[in-house]
Amino acid sequence: MRYWSLLFLVTAALCVGSFVYAMFDPNWWLLHNVSVRSPLHFGAEIDRLTMLVLAITGAVFVLTMLALSWALWKYPASPGRVAQYSHGNHKLEIVWTLIPAVILVFLAFYQMGSWADIKFRSRRPKSAPLAQVTGRQFNWLVRYPGVDGKFGTTDDLHVINNLHIVKDQAVLIDLKSQDVLHSFFLPQIRLKQDAVPGMTIPVWFDVDTPGTYELVCAELCGWGHYKMRGLLTVHETQAEFNEWMTSALAEQNQTQPAGATAPDAQASDPATTATDPASSTVERS
Amino acid sequence: MSKKKSPASNSGPESIDLVATSHAPADPVSPGAAPTHQDHAHDHHEHPGPTNFLTRYVFATDHKVIGIQFLVSGLIFFIVGGLLALAVRWQLAWPWTRIPVLSSMMESQWQTKGQMPPEFYNKLFTMHASVMIFFVVIPILTGAFGNYLIPLMIGARDMAFPKLNMLSYWFMWPAFIVMLVSFTVPGGAAEAGWTAYPPLSVFRHSTPGSLNGQTLWLMGVLFAGVSSIMGSINYITTVLTLRAPGMKMFRMPMTVWSMFITALLQAFALPVLTSAIIMQLLDRTIGTNFFIPVGASVANEPGPVGGGQPLLFQHLFWFYSHPAVYIMILPAMGMVSDILSTFSRKPLFGYKPMVFAMAAIALLGFLVWGHHMFQSGMNPLLGATFMLSTMVIALPSAIKTFNWIGTLWGGSIQFTAAMLFATGFVAMFVIGGLSGIFMAATPIDIHIHDTYFIVGHLHYVLFGGSSFAIFAGLYYWFPKIFGRMLDERLGKIHFLLTFISFNCTFFLMHIIGLRGHPRRVANPYIYQFLDNPGVHFMNEFMTVSALLMGAAQLILIYNVLASLVAGKRAPDNPWRANTLEWATSSPPPHHNFATIPTVYHAAYEYSVPGEAEDFIPQTQPLANLAPSPALATSSHA
Ligand code: HEM
Ligand SMILES: [Cu+2]
Numbered sequence: 001m002r003y004w005s006l007l008f009l010v011t012a013a014l015c016v017g018s019f020v021y022a023m024f025d026p027n028w029w030l031l032h033n034v035s036v037r038s039p040l041h042f043g044a045e046i047d048r049l050t051m052l053v054l055a056i057t058g059a060v061f062v063l064t065m066l067a068l069s070w071a072l073w074k075y076p077a078s079p080g081r082v083a084q085y086s087h088g089n090h091k092l093e094i095v096w097t098l099i100p101a102v103i104l105v106f107l108a109f110y111q112m113g114s115w116a117d118i119k120f121r122s123r124r125p126k127s128a129p130l131a132q133v134t135g136r137q138f139n140w141l142v143r144y145p146g147v148d149g150k151f152g153t154t155d156d157l158h159v160i161n162n163l164h165i166v167k168d169q170a171v172l173i174d175l176k177s178q179d180v181l182h183s184f185f186l187p188q189i190r191l192k193q194d195a196v197p198g199m200t201i202p203v204w205f206d207v208d209t210p211g212t213y214e215l216v217c218a219e220l221c222g223w224g225h226y227k228m229r230g231l232l233t234v235h236e237t238q239a240e241f242n243e244w245m246t247s248a249l250a251e252q253n254q255t256q257p258a259g260a261t262a263p264d265a266q267a268s269d270p271a272t273t274a275t276d277p278a279s280s281t282v283e284r285s
Numbered sequence: 286m287s288k289k290k291s292p293a294s295n296s297g298p299e300s301i302d303l304v305a306t307s308h309a310p311a312d313p314v315s316p317g318a319a320p321t322h323q324d325h326a327h328d329h330h331e332h333p334g335p336t337n338f339l340t341r342y343v344f345a346t347d348h349k350v351i352g353i354q355f356l357v358s359g360l361i362f363f364i365v366g367g368l369l370a371l372a373v374r375w376q377l378a379w380p381w382t383r384i385p386v387l388s389s390m391m392e393s394q395w396q397t398k399g400q401m402p403p404e405f406y407n408k409l410f411t412m413h414a415s416v417m418i419f420f421v422v423i424p425i426l427t428g429a430f431g432n433y434l435i436p437l438m439i440g441a442r443d444m445a446f447p448k449l450n451m452l453s454y455w456f457m458w459p460a461f462i463v464m465l466v467s468f469t470v471p472g473g474a475a476e477a478g479w480t481a482y483p484p485l486s487v488f489r490h491s492t493p494g495s496l497n498g499q500t501l502w503l504m505g506v507l508f509a510g511v512s513s514i515m516g517s518i519n520y521i522t523t524v525l526t527l528r529a530p531g532m533k534m535f536r537m538p539m540t541v542w543s544m545f546i547t548a549l550l551q552a553f554a555l556p557v558l559t560s561a562i563i564m565q566l567l568d569r570t571i572g573t574n575f576f577i578p579v580g581a582s583v584a585n586e587p588g589p590v591g592g593g594q595p596l597l598f599q600h601l602f603w604f605y606s607h608p609a610v611y612i613m614i615l616p617a618m619g620m621v622s623d624i625l626s627t628f629s630r631k632p633l634f635g636y637k638p639m640v641f642a643m644a645a646i647a648l649l650g651f652l653v654w655g656h657h658m659f660q661s662g663m664n665p666l667l668g669a670t671f672m673l674s675t676m677v678i679a680l681p682s683a684i685k686t687f688n689w690i691g692t693l694w695g696g697s698i699q700f701t702a703a704m705l706f707a708t709g710f711v712a713m714f715v716i717g718g719l720s721g722i723f724m725a726a727t728p729i730d731i732h733i734h735d736t737y738f739i740v741g742h743l744h745y746v747l748f749g750g751s752s753f754a755i756f757a758g759l760y761y762w763f764p765k766i767f768g769r770m771l772d773e774r775l776g777k778i779h780f781l782l783t784f785i786s787f788n789c790t791f792f793l794m795h796i797i798g799l800r801g802h803p804r805r806v807a808n809p810y811i812y813q814f815l816d817n818p819g820v821h822f823m824n825e826f827m828t829v830s831a832l833l834m835g836a837a838q839l840i841l842i843y844n845v846l847a848s849l850v851a852g853k854r855a856p857d858n859p860w861r862a863n864t865l866e867w868a869t870s871s872p873p874p875h876h877n878f879a880t881i882p883t884v885y886h887a888a889y890e891y892s893v894p895g896e897a898e899d900f901i902p903q904t905q906p907l908a909n910l911a912p913s914p915a916l917a918t919s920s921h922a
């Protein structure tokens with residue numbers, strides 16, 4: 001029954017095919033990358049590495065599946081057929097150890113530079129942090145230092161679930177958590193960093209296109225984890241950003257006079273949709 | 286490696302009475318005839334099994350009965366875990382809609398017209414993974430196959446410590462019970478994922494499942510771990526001391542090698558998990574603060590004063606759990622190696638490189654745990670070194686894959702159900718190994734960490750890998766274990782449907798994960814970038830495929846039950862295989878062998894030129910090759 005080999009061949013073809021199809025369907029594939037033409041362009045870097053690994057692993061996948069299917073096709077049991085008597089082959093063994101070893105070690109070293117740029121603390125922008133982003137079940141609390149440039153003073157601006165930045169400017173964020181783990185995930189920038197209570201973790205990035213982008217919580221943080229959605233708003237110019245900041249501060253002063261503490265996390269929750277059943281245990285004693 | 290110089294020097298430690306009766310050296314096996322009871326009337330030691338029902342089937346010390354116990358409870362939990370997974374999939378495809386059966390069952394408790402509450406979704410995936418890992422894959426691979434096969438394959442009468450072996454099974458029961466009971470306690474079952482990261486898992490009010498369920502979860506994992514430790518000590522001792530005369534280390538079949546190396550992994554890694562679990566238990570119960578930092582709190586409670594480190598738990602957990610993923614794949618690799626060789630009628634390609642690759646995986650397995658923590662806040666400098674070690678560990682996996690294909694190459698391949706699943710294992714492991722490289726690359730992992738890409742990866746290695754190997758092993762050893770043949774035709778249909786629906790269920794997860802679909806979210810469509818026809822289609826397609834895959838398992842269940850009752854009687858060696866378990870009856874007698882067999886060569890002498898048969902059991906010398914000097918002294922033939 002050599003025809004079993006076709007099952008493996010067809011499966012391999014469909015696997016490759018689904019990736020090829022996905023690349024042409026914007027509803028399937030990687031999100032439009034908005035960290036490409038900006039100075040840091042981390043998104044472009046990560047996409048480039050992803051495609052490189054995809055090409056290498058794709059080639060290895062196709063070759064091994066071809067070899068496997070071929071062996072199944074070529075050597076089925078049949079009357080009179082005797083298997084070769086062989087315990088192995090040292091030369092082959094060395095070849096197929098060395099080639100993947102070289103590829104894998106190359107891949108590891110090839111990635112180091114980008115990893116360092118994106119995450120090594122020493123590479124962070126020298127500017128002061130633009131904002132603190134704090135995870136708290138199930139919201140992103142954003143705090144800007146206000147006019148005095150210092151966090152924790154009365155003129156701080158508090159925003160919930162919306163981080164505003166300016167196009168093409170490398171921003172530094174201090175990432176924190178008040179309760180459990182969360183993860184700050186911006187899929188359109190290919191950026192992710194867990195937020196850990198007790199730690200302040202610097203995160204830096206930039207965006208090349210103004211607009212609003214979704215901020216995902218990617219680390220399980222409790223019953224409402226799925227709705228811990230935030231937004232990243234990117235302004236075209238610094239002036240536009242300043243305008244937003246002024247009006248937001250004015251609004252804050254209206255609803256709660258300066259000096260009030262951070263707004264209650266439960267306050268507004270843009271993420272909850274009407275169809276969500278409320279947690280049956282929200283109101284615990 | 287082997288301490289034994291000649292077969293005659295060993296008949297097992299004399300202190301253990303059940304092996305002391307073996308007279309192997311004085312009782313050579315004549316070439317050409319597999320030894321059975323009848324051939325050896327002069328060596329007629331009775332090894333009657335216990336006659337009492339309780340000691341025979343319940344508190345049994347016979348490794349075969351214990352193996353079957355692990356197998357049965359494992360397969361039952363396979364069904365439980367599978368149903369939990371189907372509910373997860375249903376919610377992802379059609380969020381908040383009524384789920385057949387489940388919604389009706391839970392209606393009064395949920396008070397939501399049959400919509401599952403979000404925390405229930407979290408319970409589903411938490412318990413699905415915990416059940417599958419701790420109650421199904423590890424116990425079936427090591428507990429069931431390890432227990433059943435190790436003594437038979439090395440020619441021993443039982444494990445070195447039969448009572449400990451019995452305890453290792455019965456320690457699973459408290460684990461089973463607390464896990465199942467946890468669904469009924471206030472707050473319900475655990476919700477912190479199988480990884481149980483604090484502080485979510487420690488703060489009692491962080492999520493309903495952390496109220497009480499998490500404590501029970503921790504106790505369950507603790508008991509399962511104790512069971513594994515007992516098993517591993519037993520396996521290590523058994524392999525080192527109870528091998529039959531002539532069974533040098535480098536004559537052992539890959540299955541035994543893999544179980545041996547796995548046992549070593551467990552013995553070294555489990556204590557670390559155990560301490561982590563106990564520390565978390567103490568954090569939850571008496572307020573130690575190993576993992577909770579100063580000031581962190583949920584639900585406006587006062588935060589702790591003394592501070593701990595959430596990342597400490599992750600380090601301890603993954604120091605065990607990365608080796609644990611190899612605990613779940615090495616035995617599978619060993620079993621598949623043996624099955625591929627048998628049905629290719631060809632020696633295993635590169636036996637020693639295969640053993641060394643396995644040893645390398647086990648050693649390197651202790652140096653890569655940080656690859657689960659690249660985005661955790663761990664020092665990124667460490668991430669860079671863990672990337673290198675992780676890339677390197679992919680190497681032995683690649684070597685093994687090439688050797689499996691080398692085994693098929695030039696063979697005379699018999700497409701039995703066991704062989705199909707073993708070949709399926711190889712193909713699926715290729716995908717799982719290659720997807721691992723994306724995540725090993727730290728920059729790429731920034732994007733795909735905690736997305737469905739990870740879920741795709743782990744199911745290709747754990748379902749396409751470990752579980753396919755479990756199926757292969759079941760089709761292969763069922764005749765030995767139960768003395769009945771499984772229906773081959775049903776087996777092939779089962780393979781075909783499982784293979785297709787498996788790939789339809791899990792392959793698209795890579796694509797959806799690259800898009801950014803996070804894992805562990807009860808309703809992905811909260812996010813606009815996921816609320817589009819493409820993602821809806823993929824999620825629904827995966828769910829329908831998963832339902833079909835579940836349905837396909839009914840064929841296996843039917844096949845097993847029907848064959849147990851009315852299957853064809855199995856001959857002693859239905860697959861014409863070489864290893865020792867086929868040299869005794871099906872099923873084997875109480876102490877396995879009427880006479881302890883003598884081993885003359887490694888397990889893979891298939892299609893030896895000039896031999897009458899295309900297989901030469903390990904109990905039979907090669908006619909055309911001069912026996913090794915060590916063997917010549919003991920061979921009376
Ligand atoms: C070729 C070798 C492999 C490589 C390079 C590799 C790499 C990785 C990496 C880097 C991760 C972490 C990804 C992340 O969370 O961002 C991961 C996750 C995982 N791997 Fe592998 N892996 C390999 C083989 C295996 C095998 C053989 C198994 C099990 C049989 C396995 C099971 C898992 C599981 C269960 C997870 C997910 C854990 C979780 O977060 O729940 N992997 N793998
Ligand atoms: Cu979250």
Ligand SMILES: [Cu+2]
Pocket residue numbers: 606607610653654656657
């Ligand atoms: Cu790992």
